[in-house]
Amino acid sequence: MKRTHLPLNGLRVLDAAARHLSFTRAADELAVTPAAVGQQIRALEDTLGVVLFRRTARGLELTAEAEAGLAALRGAFLNFEEAVQAMQAGQSSKALTIAAPRDLTAKWLLPRLAAISVADGEMRFAVMASDEALDFTEANLDLAIRWAEGPGNLEGEALESDGFVTIARPGGGADVEIGWPGCPGEDATTPVRVADAGLAIDAAAAGLGRAVVPELLAGGDIASGRVVVLGEARPSRLGYWLVAPVPQWRQKKVRALIDALTI
Template sequence: MKRTHLPLNGLRVLDAAARHLSFTRAADELAVTPAAVGQQIRALEDTLGVVLFRRTTKGLELTPEGEAGLGPLRHGFLQFEESVRAMQAGQSSKSLTIAAPRDLTEKWLLPRLAEIARADGELRFVLVAADQAPDFTEANLDLAVTWGEGPGVHEGEAIESEGMVTVERPGGGAGVAIAWPGSGDDDAGALVRVGDAGLALDAAAQGLGRATVPELLAARDLAVGHVVTVGEPRPSRLGYWLVAPLPQWRQRKVQTLVEALAGLGAD
């Protein structure tokens, strides 16, 4: 149903003028001039086709038409205030929905969310697997982690990393590449082909070969000795990004999470 255009500025002025029965005091409340109040009231009267105020020897008074509309009008303003409070409540919500690739969630995101949650026991997370570009409209996401050259169409911040590393089991693996989509390794010469970098890392830890994976994913396995590096890390034009559309990105809870995740980095 098409909604009637509401002259909200004029209605706000009407409410103030009716409470004070004075254009001057209403102007003081609204931080405008008395002339501006008078103009708004006249414009509202023209729009509604009724007279709202009369000047008498005792001062300004409401007409019966103006009086009849005040109750619903003030109830409506209370409803507006309740609506604003409800919308702002999302800013203080402790629940966040995050989309990320499965391997990144397992190898990097979950340990960091656990650390963040230990600092704030009220936090709640909903995790969504997203190996492709996340759909923020359908999944009701607050934040996503993506792999690429930048944040794409969204706002974003890069997660610091040393690029790509080649890893194998301590003591040496099979000496052949483990291929995964995006690894750049020759599938034909690979002993094992897997679906993502996390599986490639696990295969390397089992001695099935050498895997070239994002350093961010490998950091924890390297730290505990599941794998060792072969050669030096090398820079990559691709990396992981924390991203969200501008409305979500502006939310206080999202910015707090971004700062926490970016601050933890690959440590």
């Protein structure tokens, strides 16, 4: 059934004016002018086809028609407030769904989520493989991490990184390049090719050759001594971005996670 269009702003003004029996005091409450209150009431009367107020010697009075609807109107506004509170209650939830590339999840994200969970035992995470075509609403996503030049049409914040680094096994390995889709200079002639940058790090650590990978991704393996950096880091126009549509981005639990991941 098609719902009747409700003049909610006018009804809100009616509620305030009825409580105060004064357009001036209603205007103070609503932070508008008395003239604006009068205009809203007249527009509401035109819409409803009834007279809502009469001026008498004693001041402003409600008509019988206005009195007849006030209890239901105020009950409706209470229901609106409860609905808003129910929707905002999700902000206190500590369950988040995150999408990220598989290699970033394994090499960078999971260790950080584990540390966050240790610090707050109520945190709950669901992590899924990212896809550029992911629908945030359909997938019930709170946050995604993408390898890109920027956030695109989403809200976003970059994860700090030195760009690309060339890595190899400590003491050296095979004198060949390890390629992966998207790596600088990767082509069909690369001697060793793997599915992603995470596997390229593992291949380098195994001694299969040297790999050019995102510094952020290799940070843990570099810090542990599993691989070493050869030469200087290379700046990159690409990077890892935390992204989400505006509604998800503004959620307190998402903002808290972003803060924790970007420390």
